[in-house]
Amino acid sequence: GDSVTQMEGPVTLSEEAFLTINCTYTATGYPSLFWYVQYPGEGLQLLLKATKADDKGSNKGFEATYRKETTSFHLEKGSVQVSDSAVYFCALRSGGYQKVTFGTGTKLQVIP
């Protein structure tokens, strides 16, 4: 079945540091890939997405590239801010299926 593996957190960075959160997946066919962000006490918000190989999703300074050869979708940001502190979820959806498979989430804490 489909699965998503994320690096375990928590990840603690200083403000303006470079961020990478690794995500790899296993899926049949050609899934769509997503990154969601969850701020404390809130629901999930879609951060970015990519629907085919080599697509780059980007939003709010974050970006991730759909790498089919390595089955990866790593999240990056060049300079994090305290306001980026949240839990980040990598997710995929295979084909036209309803089910979205989520990773376990990676907590990011940015300190001033």
Next chain:
Amino acid sequence: SQTIHQWPATLVQPVGSPLSLECTVEGTSNPNLYWYRQAAGRGLQLLFYSVGIGQISSEVPQNLSASRPQDRQFILSSKKLLLSDSGFYLCAWSVAAEQPQHFGDGTRLSIL
């Protein structure tokens, strides 16, 4: 614009009591609707989804049930809560299966 509302935001219930969580979507018609549970330190687990009024698909067998009495209303219920039902419950909607899902702010359920 579309909005999604969940209530209550927090709920404390004794073991064996009934449950009813409500989710409504505004600004769109015939959305796909989803209920997820997020247990502490874990990813999201899809519980139910619905593609139309009265149409419910269950992903995980449990003592929970879902109903969709109206086009933009999705209800999660239980006749008798278990300790293991504690968690953060999220409702989500999408325009179609292949489109991203948009989440509500969630309900934190504690079972005593």
